[in-house]
Every structure is written in C-alpha cells, then in structure tokens.
Amino acid sequence: MKIALLGGLGMQGRAALFDLARSSSVEKIYCADKVTELPGQLKSHLDPGKITFGDVDASSKASLLKILRDDVDVCIDLLPAPLMENAFEAALEAGVSIVSTNYFHQGGTLDERARKADIAIMPECGLDPGIDLVIFGRAIKEFDELHVLNSYCGGIPEAKASHNPLKYKVSWNWDMVLTTQKRTSFFIRDGQRVKIPAEEQHDNEFIHQISFPGLGTLEAIPNGDAAFYAHLLNIKNSLMETGRYSLRWPGWCAFWQPLKALGFLGDAPVEDLDCKITPHQFLSGLIGPQIQYRDDEKDLVAMQNTFEGLKDGRKKWMTSSIMIERDLETGLFAMSIGVGYTASIVAQMLGRGHITRKGMLNPAIDVPYEAFIAQLSKRGISVTEETGFSEA
Numbered sequence: 001m002k003i004a005l006l007g008g009l010g011m012q013g014r015a016a017l018f019d020l021a022r023s024s025s026v027e028k029i030y031c032a033d034k035v036t037e038l039p040g041q042l043k044s045h046l047d048p049g050k051i052t053f054g055d056v057d058a059s060s061k062a063s064l065l066k067i068l069r070d071d072v073d074v075c076i077d078l079l080p081a082p083l084m085e086n087a088f089e090a091a092l093e094a095g096v097s098i099v100s101t102n103y104f105h106q107g108g109t110l111d112e113r114a115r116k117a118d119i120a121i122m123p124e125c126g127l128d129p130g131i132d133l134v135i136f137g138r139a140i141k142e143f144d145e146l147h148v149l150n151s152y153c154g155g156i157p158e159a160k161a162s163h164n165p166l167k168y169k170v171s172w173n174w175d176m177v178l179t180t181q182k183r184t185s186f187f188i189r190d191g192q193r194v195k196i197p198a199e200e201q202h203d204n205e206f207i208h209q210i211s212f213p214g215l216g217t218l219e220a221i222p223n224g225d226a227a228f229y230a231h232l233l234n235i236k237n238s239l240m241e242t243g244r245y246s247l248r249w250p251g252w253c254a255f256w257q258p259l260k261a262l263g264f265l266g267d268a269p270v271e272d273l274d275c276k277i278t279p280h281q282f283l284s285g286l287i288g289p290q291i292q293y294r295d296d297e298k299d300l301v302a303m304q305n306t307f308e309g310l311k312d313g314r315k316k317w318m319t320s321s322i323m324i325e326r327d328l329e330t331g332l333f334a335m336s337i338g339v340g341y342t343a344s345i346v347a348q349m350l351g352r353g354h355i356t357r358k359g360m361l362n363p364a365i366d367v368p369y370e371a372f373i374a375q376l377s378k379r380g381i382s383v384t385e386e387t388g389f390s391e392a
Contacts, residue, residue, distance in 0.1 A: 001025060001026055001027065001073040001074065001348070001351035001352070002026075002027060002028040002029075002030070002071055002072050002073050003020055003026055003028070003029055003030070003072065003073060003074050003075070003076060003347055003348075003351065004029075004030040004032065004067050004068055004070075004072045004074075004075040004076070004096070005017055005020065005029055005030065005031050005032065005075075005076050005078065006032050006033075006056070006058060006064065006067075006075065006076065006077050006078060006079050006087055007032070007033055007058070007077070007078035007079040007080075008029075008031035008032060008033050008076075008078065009031065009033040009035045009037075009038070010033070010078060011171075011172060011333060011335075011336045012078050012101065012126070012172070012335075012336045012339040012340045012343075013031075013033065013078045013340065014038075014039070014042055014332060014336065014340070015332050015333075015336040015337050015339065015340025015341060015344075016076055016078060016339075016340035016341070016343050016344045017029065017031055017042075017046070017051070017340075018042060018045060018046065018330060018332060018340070019340060019341050019344035019345075019379070020050075020344050020347075020348075021046045021047055021050050021051060022045075022047075023344070023348060025348060025351070025352065026050065026348065026351075027050065028050060028052065029050055029051045029052070030052050030054065030067050030070065030072060031051050031052065031053050031054070032053075032054050032055075032056035032058075032064075032067050033053075033055070033056065034055060034056070037053075039331070041330065041331040042330055042331060042332070045329075045330050054067065058079050058083045058086060058087070059083065059086065060086075061086050061089050061090050061093070064086060064087060064090035065090050065093060065094055068090055068091060068094035068096045069094050072094070072096050073096070073097075073351045074096065074097050074098070074099070074347045074348075074350050074351045075087070075091055075096050075097070075098040075099070075347075076098070076099050076100075076343045076344065076347050077098055077099065077100040077101070077102070078100075078101060078339075078340070078343065081102045081103070084100055084102045084104065084123070087100065088100075088110065088121060091119060091121065092110075092113055092114065092117050092119065092121075095117050095118065095119055096119060097119040097120040097121070097122075097350045098119070098120075098121055098122070099122045099125045099343050099346050099347045099350065100121075100122070100123040100124075100125065100343075101123075101124070101125055101126030101127075101130065101339050101342075101343055102123055102124070102126075103123070103124060103129060104123035104124060105225070105228055110360050111359045111360040112359075114358060114359045114360055115358045115359040118358055119358060120350055120355065120357065120358050120359065120361050120366075121359070121360050121361065122346060122350070122355075122361045122362070122363065122366065122367075123360075123362075124362060124363060125342060125343055125346050125363050125367075126338070126339035126340075126342050126343060127153065127301065127303070127335065127338035127339045127342060128151070128153035128303065128338075129363070130338075130339070130342045130343075130363055131303065131322065131338065131342055131363075131376070132151050132153060132303060132305055133229070133362065133363040133364040133367075134363045134364065134367045134369055134372050134373075135305050135320050135369075135383070136149065136151075136229065136233060136305070136364045137233070137363070137364035137365055137367070137369060138369035139305070139307045139318060139320070140233055140235055140307075142307075142311065142316070142318060142387075143307065143309035143310060143311050143316060144309070144310050144311050144312065145238040145309045145310040146235050146238055146239060146307060146308075146309040147238060147239060147240045147241065147308050147309045147310070148239075148240065148241045148242070148306065148307065148308035148309065149226075149229075149230075149235070149239060149241075149242045149305075149306070149307055150226075150241070150242060150243050150244075150245070150305070150306045151226065151242075151243070151244045151245065151304075151305050151306075152210060152218075152220055152245045152246075152247050152302070152303065152304045152305070152306075153245075153246070153247060153301070153302070153303040153304075154218070154246045154247025154248055154301070154302055155171045155172065155299055155300070155301050155333075155334065155335040156168065156218075156247065156248060156249055156299070156300055156302065157169045157249075157293070157297065157298070157299055157300070158297065158298045158299070158300055158325075160297070161293065161294075161297040161298065161299075162249055164290065164291055165255065166251075166252070166255055166287075166291060167248070167249035167250075167251060167252070168248065168249070168252070168291060169291045169292065169293050169297070169299065170288060170291055170292055170293070171293065171299040171326075171333040171334065171335040171336070172333075172335050172336070174284060174287070174288040174291070175284045175288070178265060178280055178283060178284055179280075180223055180246070181198075181201060181202070181256060181260070181265055182198045182201075182265055183198055183201070183223060183224070184196065184197055184198050185201065185222040185223055185224055185225070185226070185243075185244070186224075186225045186226060186227040186228070187206065187222065187226050187227065187241075187242060187243040187244075188226065188227050188230060188239055188240070188241060188242045188243075189240075189241055190240060190241075191239070191240050193227050196222050199260065201221060201222060201223070201260075202221065202252075202253040202256045202257040202260060203253070203257045204222065206222045206243060206245075207219070207220065207221055207222070207253055208220050209250065210247075210304065212247070212302050212304060212321065212323075213321055213323070213384065214323060215300070215302060215323070217250055218247045218248065218249065218250070218302060219247070219248050219249065219250045219251070219252050219253060220245035220246070220247060221245060221246045221247075221248065221252060221253060222243060222244070222245060223244060223245060223246040224244035225244070226242045226243045226244040227242065229242070229364070230242055232362060232364060232365075233364055233365075238309070247302050247304075259283075263279055264279045264280075264282075264283055265279060265280050265283070266278060266279040266280060267279075267280055270282075293326075293333075295328070295331070296328065297326075298325050298326040298328065298334070299325075299326045299333050299334045299335060300323060300324065300325055300326075300334055301322070301323065301324040301334040301335055301337075301338050302321075302322075302323055303321065303322040303323075303338075304319065304320070304321045304322075305319070305320045306318070306319050307319070311389070314389045314390070315389065315390045316387070316388070316389050317387070317388050317389075317390075318385065318386070318387045318388075319385070319386045319387075320383055320384065320385045321383070321384045321385075322381065322382070322383050322384070324337055324338050324381055337379075337381075338381075341376070341379055341381070342376075345372060345375045345376070346363070346367055346372070349367070349368075349371070349372075354368065354371060355367065355368070
C-alpha cells in the first residue's frame, strides 16, 4: 500500500515513518513536511527507497491535494491541530481515507460527506486519545453495567533523569504542555457532570495519587473532557464516575499551583516591560531549554485505565496498564512511539481492509481490539490486564 504522511518529520511523525518503513505491506511512503531531511540517528534505520520527501504548505488545501492525488491509499495526519480541517477537506476531495491523532468532537456533516466520498475519517488515533479508546471499546463489553471508568496517562522522565524541580522533561511540545495547564476539565461524579475550571486544575478535590506497576507512586491531575466519552460509548445512563487524568511524578501540582495563582500562565502581556511578552511566553522560553532530554536519558509513558461495574450480578473490576520506554538506538521518544505507532497501525488496517466502515470513525468503536493489541505487542508494547470480582 501507499501511504501519505503529513507532518512526517516532527517528533511523532518520525515514529510513524519508522514504523511504516519497516512494514512489509507498505511499499511507498510520501513524507510531506516543511523539513525534508531525516535526523542522522534515524536515517540508518530506514529504507530510503520506500520514502519520497516533499515540501508541503499544509495551510493550503491545494498543496495537500497534490500529494493525496498521487495514487495514495491512506493518509496519516500528524499536522498541528489547527491544520486538521485542511487535511480532512483534502482527503474528502481526493477520496482518500485519513487517520489523525488530534482531538475532534464536532462531527457536523463530515460523517455524511465521508460516507458519500467512500472514505473513513479516523481522528483521536494516537496515544491518549487513541490506545486508551481502543481499550475502552473492549472493556465495556466485559460488563453488563459499567459504573466507573477512569483513564490515566502521562509522559515522565525515568527516575535518573528526574533531577530538576519539576521532575519533568520535554518529550513533545513544551508550549502545549503549558497550554494543557489551562484547560477546563469535565468529569462525572455520582452520575452528574462536573466542571473543573482551568484555574483550579492544580488545586481541587480530584487530585490524587495512584500506584503504577514498576514505577510506584504517581500524581494524577484532572485534564480533559471525560464526560464526552460516556456519550460516545453509550454508557452515560449507567456511569456514575469517570475522569481523565495526566500522570506526573509527585510534586507537580505543588509546583504549579502557586505559580498559576500569581498569574505565571497568563496570556496578557505584562505591563511596564520593554517588550510585549506574556507570562506564558516567558515560562515557555525560560524553562523549555532547561528541561530537554540528553541522548542517554529515557522518557516513559505510563497509561492506566480502570473500570468497575456489574457482570452476572457480581461486582467486577478491571485495570489495564501500559508502559512505553524511549528507544535510545533510534532516538525515538516513548511519547512519539505511542502516538506514531498507533497511527501507523490503524492506517495499515484501513489500507488492508481490516477496517471497512466508512464515515466518521472512532478508535473506541471501529478499531478491532485483538488485532490492534497484537500489533502493539509485535512492536514491544504490552498491555497488562488484571480483573477481579466481589459479591454485589
């Protein structure tokens, strides 16, 4: 199959490119990015004969169409979120199914248009959201009634690299990490939708700690719209509790809460300075360069999903855990592997016809669990599952 990879030389794009290049069923990869040169560490691990590099202006639908109309079977969109609409429009016009890793909660007429174009549009197909959603889709089938669904995921440095006050290093976009500190969260508690304002993200009753296999205690911070997935999975009538949490080494909230209270994440320029700069921009520029990984340091991805409910009249619980480590040989970060490999796997499923439904799809509903988990396992990513019962 022939696959177009938009944004293929970003951090996550490199992981997708690496995975596609070593797949025997992928014969050609059109790697479209502003950058057209592979980093040296990754170059020796790729078959250059499979890859065609091209400079693309992703803000132009016409530029994207030139790539997608070149005998492409499937497209992977790893462009920044504001450019996702352009990628979808180009895919619709070219008649090419597309996988994206970005959040997308507004369907509009896209489902009807995609079915009419005989293509699949699969957003939210990375790490989180992505792998977690595939696990959700399978887990709800293991219960007669699902009462609790909590999802935890975070990228953190391995212990020996956690030597700065944040106990954090940058494995994706530091500016976006700061932006997520200002995102309103929506949870369900006691069956009711609960809003956690952004200004309370690091100082609220939902912050807690979990024990993660092999790592120990991690801090869980509310982040994201968990209530949306109750509707997506059609479990809102039985669900009493759900939340989405970022995982960090303990101390994250203690660091950010006073800074946020003092306005250090503000978006308005500070008055009486010689230049127009916001507190957010200042922190982005000041801290970002100080928390970069060295070549011999690993980042880790920790994901845990917990479920509780009823099965055959008995209380049942289930926990799934995943840990991914940076590959020091290729230099690919764990975060990039979790996102890029997932997009690659699902794109290849579409290309092979293992996913046949057309329209607006979602990993929780449309990605076959067993086949997907088997593909993760082949890439060294294992899902550990524990299940138990107690009397109702």
